[in-house]
Amino acid sequence: MTTTYSVELGNRSYRIFFTHNDCKELKANLKQSFSSNLRYAIIMDQVIEDTLENNFSGLDFLPHPPAVKITLKAGEQSKSISGLEKIYHELVNNGIDRSGAIVAIGGGVIGDLAGYAAASYMRGIGLYQIPTTLLAMVDSSIGGKTGINLPTGKNLVGAFYQPKAVFIHSSFLQTLPQNEFNAGMAEIIKYGLLADTNLFSQLQMIGKLSSKHKDLPNIIRTCCKIKASIVRKDEKETDSSGGRALLNLGHTFAHAIEAASGYNQYLHGEAVAVGLVLAGKLSLRLDYLSQKDLDAIIKLIKEYDLPISLRNPLPIATLIDAMRRDKKILHGKFNFIVLERIGKAIIIDNINDHWINDLWLEAGATVN
Numbered sequence: 001m002t003t004t005y006s007v008e009l010g011n012r013s014y015r016i017f018f019t020h021n022d023c024k025e026l027k028a029n030l031k032q033s034f035s036s037n038l039r040y041a042i043i044m045d046q047v048i049e050d051t052l053e054n055n056f057s058g059l060d061f062l063p064h065p066p067a068v069k070i071t072l073k074a075g076e077q078s079k080s081i082s083g084l085e086k087i088y089h090e091l092v093n094n095g096i097d098r099s100g101a102i103v104a105i106g107g108g109v110i111g112d113l114a115g116y117a118a119a120s121y122m123r124g125i126g127l128y129q130i131p132t133t134l135l136a137m138v139d140s141s142i143g144g145k146t147g148i149n150l151p152t153g154k155n156l157v158g159a160f161y162q163p164k165a166v167f168i169h170s171s172f173l174q175t176l177p178q179n180e181f182n183a184g185m186a187e188i189i190k191y192g193l194l195a196d197t198n199l200f201s202q203l204q205m206i207g208k209l210s211s212k213h214k215d216l217p218n219i220i221r222t223c224c225k226i227k228a229s230i231v232r233k234d235e236k237e238t239d240s241s242g243g244r245a246l247l248n249l250g251h252t253f254a255h256a257i258e259a260a261s262g263y264n265q266y267l268h269g270e271a272v273a274v275g276l277v278l279a280g281k282l283s284l285r286l287d288y289l290s291q292k293d294l295d296a297i298i299k300l301i302k303e304y305d306l307p308i309s310l311r312n313p314l315p316i317a318t319l320i321d322a323m324r325r326d327k328k329i330l331h332g333k334f335n336f337i338v339l340e341r342i343g344k345a346i347i348i349d350n351i352n353d354h355w356i357n358d359l360w361l362e363a364g365a366t367v368n
């Protein structure tokens with residue numbers, strides 16, 4: 001059965017379609033959303049192309065054949081200027097004009113890259129997201145953040161560009177490697193922590209969620225609703241009292257870990273897991289959370305074999321430098337998202353530098 005949820009953004013509103021089991025309903029929903037003469041390009045990576053071919057009858061779920069299929073190498077390196085250039089060439093060579101569209105099939109890498117291609121090609125063409133990783137289903141495919149990396153940093157070029165529809169078919173997760181599934185769980189735990197006590201309790205009760213668990217489709221839907229309701233109120237992250245920035249719980253630490261370790265030692269969700277623990281510890285230090293709360297967070301994160309501290313020591317100076325370059329620094333001040341309690345995040349900007357140093361040291365950073 002298909003269920004839907006509307007992301008209300010005025011004339012940029014769109015629906016998220018949720019399906020699971022076989023692909024017939026996914027196909028019907030796509031058919032409903034695409035006009036029969038829509039010329040569109042499919043963008044995916046090699047791994048997802050092979051996975052669909054070997055496990056899901058290929059691209060049979062598409063309502064009519066695409067004008068072009070653009071396949072990139074799997075991995076973060078495709079989210080780059082050269083990846084974007086390849087897409088532009090293929091779009092031009094295959095006659096995609098301003099009435100055309102891009103359909104992104106894949107994880108956050110493909111979604112962000114294809115999204116930015118759609119935002120910039122001919123000043124904007126239609127974009128449809130079909131996320132295939134847990135992280136993309138609960139996070140990156142919704143909300144309109146698109147972009148690519150520069151050699152100097154992650155996500156430094158991008159645009160807010162909302163899709164026309166998002167199609168979440170949770171059965172695609174059955175082929176997702178366990179470590180990628182676990183990385184997506186870090187973002188799900190994040191939603192429970194920042195906005196939904198019931199979700200957090202549900203996750204505690206389940207113990208360990210898997211791609212086949214009967215509650216997973218509902219949990220994905222809950223996360224999408226949380227994200228959509230936050231994005232609706234603060235689409236472009238300009239609300240200084242929190243708003244969309246609250247979705248970055250744990251991310252100031254996580255981005256520093258990813259940057260300081262050269263983007264190749266942690267999956268994004270793994271770095272987020274460490275970031276959530278550090279945000280929890282900061283919240284304990286501020287007397288918002290109790291030790292019991294912090295222990296509950298750590299227990300849940302460990303269920304998914306996610307790290308709770310640095311895997312290998314990283315120099316504290318490099319981590320702090322990376323934090324300073326993060327986009328979440330405004331007017332030279334660190335803004336931290338902390339937990340007032342489990343289920344409610346707040347933004348705070350008067351954190352003592354020593355506390356941050358202590359947290360990093362406790363997490364395994366080295367002084368030099």
Ligand SMILES: NC(=O)c1ccc[n+]([C@@H]2O[C@H](COP(=O)([O-])OP(=O)(O)OC[C@H]3O[C@@H](n4cnc5c(N)ncnc54)[C@H](O)[C@@H]3O)[C@@H](O)[C@H]2O)c1
Binds near residue numbers: 175
């Ligand atoms: N736009 C946003 O709001 C937002 C939010 C969070 C993260 N992101 C971005 O998302 C990216 C990370 O996304 P990700 O974690 O989805 O990684 P990813 O896109 O690299 O996908 C992970 C791997 O899983 C493979 N894969 C995808 N679906 C599969 C499936 N169903 N079965 C088997 N293999 C599959 C991919 O080919 C890839 O090798 C980062 O670039 C990050 O910056 C964006």
